[in-house]
Amino acid sequence: MATVTFDRATRAYTGGERPAVDALDLEVEDGEFLVLVGPSGCGKSTSLRMLAGLEPVDSGTIRIGSRDVSDVDPSNRDIAMVFQTYALYPHMTVAQNMGFALKIAGVAKHEIVTRVAEAAKVLDLTDYLERKPKALSGGQRQRVAMGRAIVRNPQVFCMDEPLSNLDAKLRVATRTQIASLQRRLAVTTLYVTHDQVEAMTMGDRVAVLKDGVLQQVDSPRAMYDRPENVFVAGFIGSPAMNLFEIEVAQDGSTHLGSFTLPLPRDAAEKLTSNRVTIGVRPEDLRLVADGEGIPATVELVEELGSDAFVHASVRGSEGAQLLEVRVDPREPPTKGSEVWLAPDPESVHWFDTASGLRLSG
Amino acid sequence: MSNTAKFLEMGYAILIFVAIVGVILFIANRFSGRKGDRAVASAFLAPTLIVLSVGLVYPGLRTVYESFFDAAGKAFIGLDNYSTIFTDSDEITVLRNTVVWVLITPFFATGIGLLYAILVDKARLESFAKALIFLPMAISFVGASIIWKFIYEYRPEQSGIKQIGLLNQVVVWLGGSPQQWLLNKPWNNVFLIVIMIWIQAGFAMTVLSAAIKAIPEDIVEAARLDGVKAWGMFRFVTVPSIRPALVVVLTTIGIATLKVFDIVRTVTGGQFGTSVVANEFYSQSFRADNQGLGAALAVLLFLLVIPIVLYNIRQLRASEGR
Numbered sequence: 001m002a003t004v005t006f007d008r009a010t011r012a013y014t015g016g017e018r019p020a021v022d023a024l025d026l027e028v029e030d031g032e033f034l035v036l037v038g039p040s041g042c043g044k045s046t047s048l049r050m051l052a053g054l055e056p057v058d059s060g061t062i063r064i065g066s067r068d069v070s071d072v073d074p075s076n077r078d079i080a081m082v083f084q085t086y087a088l089y090p091h092m093t094v095a096q097n098m099g100f101a102l103k104i105a106g107v108a109k110h111e112i113v114t115r116v117a118e119a120a121k122v123l124d125l126t127d128y129l130e131r132k133p134k135a136l137s138g139g140q141r142q143r144v145a146m147g148r149a150i151v152r153n154p155q156v157f158c159m160d161e162p163l164s165n166l167d168a169k170l171r172v173a174t175r176t177q178i179a180s181l182q183r184r185l186a187v188t189t190l191y192v193t194h195d196q197v198e199a200m201t202m203g204d205r206v207a208v209l210k211d212g213v214l215q216q217v218d219s220p221r222a223m224y225d226r227p228e229n230v231f232v233a234g235f236i237g238s239p240a241m242n243l244f245e246i247e248v249a250q251d252g253s254t255h256l257g258s259f260t261l262p263l264p265r266d267a268a269e270k271l272t273s274n275r276v277t278i279g280v281r282p283e284d285l286r287l288v289a290d291g292e293g294i295p296a297t298v299e300l301v302e303e304l305g306s307d308a309f310v311h312a313s314v315r316g317s318e319g320a321q322l323l324e325v326r327v328d329p330r331e332p333p334t335k336g337s338e339v340w341l342a343p344d345p346e347s348v349h350w351f352d353t354a355s356g357l358r359l360s361g
Numbered sequence: 362m363s364n365t366a367k368f369l370e371m372g373y374a375i376l377i378f379v380a381i382v383g384v385i386l387f388i389a390n391r392f393s394g395r396k397g398d399r400a401v402a403s404a405f406l407a408p409t410l411i412v413l414s415v416g417l418v419y420p421g422l423r424t425v426y427e428s429f430f431d432a433a434g435k436a437f438i439g440l441d442n443y444s445t446i447f448t449d450s451d452e453i454t455v456l457r458n459t460v461v462w463v464l465i466t467p468f469f470a471t472g473i474g475l476l477y478a479i480l481v482d483k484a485r486l487e488s489f490a491k492a493l494i495f496l497p498m499a500i501s502f503v504g505a506s507i508i509w510k511f512i513y514e515y516r517p518e519q520s521g522i523k524q525i526g527l528l529n530q531v532v533v534w535l536g537g538s539p540q541q542w543l544l545n546k547p548w549n550n551v552f553l554i555v556i557m558i559w560i561q562a563g564f565a566m567t568v569l570s571a572a573i574k575a576i577p578e579d580i581v582e583a584a585r586l587d588g589v590k591a592w593g594m595f596r597f598v599t600v601p602s603i604r605p606a607l608v609v610v611l612t613t614i615g616i617a618t619l620k621v622f623d624i625v626r627t628v629t630g631g632q633f634g635t636s637v638v639a640n641e642f643y644s645q646s647f648r649a650d651n652q653g654l655g656a657a658l659a660v661l662l663f664l665l666v667i668p669i670v671l672y673n674i675r676q677l678r679a680s681e682g683r
Contacts, residue, residue, distance in 0.1 A: 054582050075588040087579035091601040100597070101587035148587075 002155045004028040004051060004188055008060035009070075011046050020046045022212040023060060031186040033179065034217075035203030037193055039235070043212035044192045045160055051190060052081050052158045064155055080149035081158040084165060086141045088133040088148070095120075095129040098147045119147045122181070139170050146178065150185060157182070157189040163198065175202060196236050200224070208232050230356040233279045233349055239309055241279045242323045245353050248274045256314070259294045259342065267350045267360035276359065279349035282309060285325040285341050287333070293342030296323060301332050308332040312339060381408065421663070428656035442657035454634050455641045455658075458550055459665075462557070462621060462637060467614040470558045471607065474565025478573055479599065491570065495563040502560065502623035509556045510628050513542040546634045553635055556624050561614045572606035573599060605676055612673040619666050638662045 006026040012019040021043040028034045036044040049055040051062055053074030061070045069077050080101070088097050098119060099112040107115075120126045123143040133141055142162060149157055162178070163171045179202045182189050193199055199206045200220040208215040208223070208231070216228040227233035233241050246254050252268050254261045254276060263276065286293075296312035299322065308329040313320045325341060333339050350359040389404040431438050446452045474494075481490040497505060514526030518538050524530040529539040542552045576599065584598045600607070622639035625631050631640040638658055646655030 052582075052586060054585070074582075074585045075590060077586075079586060081583065081586050083579045083583060085577065085579050087577065087583040089580060089584075089598065089601075091604070100584075104588040104593055104597075148583075152587075 002065035002188055003030050003063075004156055004190065005063040006047070006051075006060070007063065009047070009050060009057050009062050010059045011043075011050055011055055012058050019043075019058075019212050021050065024214055026207060026214060026217065028188055028190060031188055033182050033189045033191065033202060033204045035191045035193060035199040035206045036209060037196055037199035037206055037235075038209035038215075040194060041211075042209040044194075044209050046212075047209070048081075048158050048160055048190055048192045051156070052079050053077050078155045079158055080152045080154040080156075081160065082145045082149050082162040084161040086133075086145040086162075086165075088141060088144055090133055093130050093132055094125060094136070094144050094147075097133065097144055098151045101148070101152045115151050115153075116147075119151045122150070123147045138166055139174065142166060142174060146181070150181070150187075153187075155188065157187050157191075159189065159191040161193055162191075163193070164195075171198075178202065197238055200236070206236075208235060210235075226358070227279070227349065228358050230277050230279070230351045233351065233358075237281060239282050239324050241281050241349070242285070243277055243279050243351075244321055245275055245277050248276055254278070256294050256343075261343070261345065261348065264350065264360045270352065270357075270359050272352055273354045275353035277351040277353045277356075278343075279351065280323075280343040281347065282324045283326040284344045284347035285323065286344065287325070287327060288340050288342045290338075290340050293340045296339055296341050298333050298335050298337050298339055301335055303329060303332065305329065310339070312341065314341075424656045424659050427652055428660050430653045430656075432651040432653055434652045438653065442653045443661075445654060446657060446661060451636075452641070455636045455638060458635060459619065459637045461550055462554055462618050463615055465551075465554050466557050466561065466618040467611045469554075470561035470614050471565045471569075471610050473558065473562040474567075474610070475569050475607070477562070477566045478570035479595065482570065482573055491566065494566050497560045498563040498567075500560070503627050505556055505560055506624045506627035509552075509559070510543075513552055513628075515539055515541045515543075543629055543635075544633050549629065549633055549635050553624055553628055556628070557618060557621060561617065565610045565614065568606055568610050569603060572603035576602045605679060608676045609673060612669050612676065615669050616666055616673065619662065619669070638665075 004027075006024045008023040008025060009021060010019050010023050011021040024043075024047055026034075026047075036047060038044050046055055050057050053069070053072060057070040061068050063069065064077065064079075089100065092100065095113075095116050099116045102112045102115065116129070117126070120129055123146060125140065125143055125147060128136060128140060128144075133144065136144065142165070145162065159178075163174055166174060175198060191202065200223075203220060205217055205219050206223050207217040210231050216223060216232045218226075223232065223236050227236060227241075230243060234243055244256075246256065248254055248263055248268075248271065252263045254263055256278070261278070263271075267276070294314055296314045298310055298312050300311040302309040302311070306329065308327050310325045310327050310333060312323050312325060314323055323341065327333065351357060352359055385404050385408065389401040427434055428442055429437055429439060431441075446456070477490075477494055481487050484490065500508070511525070512527045513529075514524070515529055516522050516524050516526070516539065524533055524539055526539075526542075528542060532539060543549050580602070581594070581598060584594055589597060620639050621637055622643065625635055625637050625640040626643070629635045631637075631644055636644065639662060642655050642658035642662060644655075645651045645658060
């Protein structure tokens with residue numbers, strides 16, 4: 001067990017416009033499950049591969065515990081990785097796949113058998129130990145890949161989108177299994193995904209990356225409640241937060257159509273220009289009585305059973321904008337109807353449009 | 362025949378060919394539907410089958426038939442020709458040589474090709490390095506043999522006489538005395554085999570290099586994380602992953618080696634105890650006027666090649682079906 005520290009770790013591909021990973025500072029605690037999330041090309045996989053030793057660290061350092069592993073060969077880092085494609089050895093049986101690292105490490109044969117059997121039991125693979133990967137389903141292969149990692153009992157697990165090749169239903173089930181397995185084993189884990197739902201549901205903490213730059217590291221709750229910038233605000237949460245840019249009037253108030261929102265004082269102090277970006281989550285918008293909020297036209301109603309989401313267009317001073325609102329699924333407004341919406345002022349997120357940074361709220 | 366007449370003849374041949382293909386296509390076109398598919402298939406297969414039976418099956422059977430007759434092809438002598446192959450000391454040397462060829466060539470050519478493919482994989486100037494070793498493939502066996510004949514060339518060790526063979530010159534530089542590489546039994550066989558290895562290693566390298574490149578990068582990375590070093594990667598990942606390609610290469614070179622003729626014919630003509638089955642079959646049939654023995658050798662060669670061909674085809678199918 002160990003901590004993992006990225007200390008201004010940078011990876012710049014030759015010919016790239018900007019570093020794939022730019023001075024990443026990140027601390028993963030002992031036994032923690034940390035999820036790296038971001039859109040494709042944000043550098044999350046590269047960061048993981050740098051930790052595993054599959055990508056060089058161009059500047060800065062990566063430490064496992066107190067040991068600097070920046071230039072250590074991957075075979076000597078004591079890291080196990082689960083690949084998106086599983087990367088099972090096609091010519092080996094499930095048991096051989098899982099025991100391969102131990103065999104290379106020179107572990108005694110009977111101990112390999114015992115440890116493989118234990119892992120297989122945990123992962124419900126006992127009946128498949130003598131099969132080749134070709135003869136397994138996608139879910140089973142995924143579990144073999146997990147098994148190969150846990151048999152080694154490494155210091156760190158690296159998981160690179162291990163669920164993205166599974167179908168939706170299996171993905172949700174496996175998500176829970178991996179998270180609970182990790183809690184039980186308490187092995188420090190770095191997990192990469194592009195799916196923010198996976199990130200929120202699995203991670204002890206979540207790190208959001210964009211364009212190779214770390215945006216925010218926080219617990220899922222804190223990330224959701226206090227996104228540090230516009231990008232995180234829009235990326236975390238499903239459905240996404242409603243974001244709109246507006247101008248701040250001379251008196252410090254802002255107008256959403258006919259609706260006025262006062263800019264909080266602490267926000268006003270930090271503001272660098274006269275434009276703010278307002279963020280309101282769909283559940284923080286309410287349907288109110290006519291004339292009390294912002295008028296909007298219902299364009300679409302998404303009924304999910306437990307919830308219903310209304311997509312409504314608002315004609316502001318700067319053209320029409322779509323808002324997403326969570327409404328009571330028992331009595332959603334009908335498509336095409338006029339509704340009046342008002343945000344809960346306490347739950348409004350304020351961002352500086354120029355810098356994208358959080359101002360208040 | 363004048364040149365004009367020759368060209369005219371060639372023109373007729375092409376016209377006849379075009380006419381036949383036209384007729385086939387016309388007939389094939391008249392049928393349609395499911396029944397038509399069969400008709401189309403047979404319309405295309407029939408000419409091949411006819412040509413095959415005229416050019417391959419009939420001569421094959423005819424050769425088997427002739428192998429039971431004497432040198433002049435007149436008197437039936439049963440299996441005498443076959444017993445000659447396995448009892449006559451010259452013929453036993455031929456068999457021994459062929460066995461040595463088949464045992465050495467495929468393994469060395471494949472081994473060298475594999476080593477080379479791994480060494481140049483992802484190296485700088487990879488394609489240039491590969492072109493260098495692939496070039497011998499582009500030369501005919503006869504051409505390659507002539508090149509090597511010069512390399513093995515011998516001049517007597519006397520003052521005023523210079524070695525013109527590369528190998529002997531190197532030996533002289535190193536302080537040794539020149540050798541008659543192609544005359545000294547049984548090592549002269551090895552020097553012939555080297556030529557075949559030189560030619561076939563390029564083929565092995567090309568096929569194996571492609572197979573190595575087809576190994577998923579993920580698997581190589583997974584192996585590195587599993588603690589595998591260079592040798593382990595070769596043994597546990599590379600070789601098992603390219604096993605089908607390895608088998609195909611080994612057997613393909615094996616078949617080519619069994620049938621080797623040009624090299625022996627060009628370099629020694631099969632003298633000095635270097636003859637192999639294919640060369641002996643040619644010598645007996647067309648030089649020694651012993652049709653029966655020649656036919657028997659041809660049949661033997663055919664029998665030896667068949668199992669390797671079958672195995673090769675099965676492996677090809679297996680690797681495709683993966």
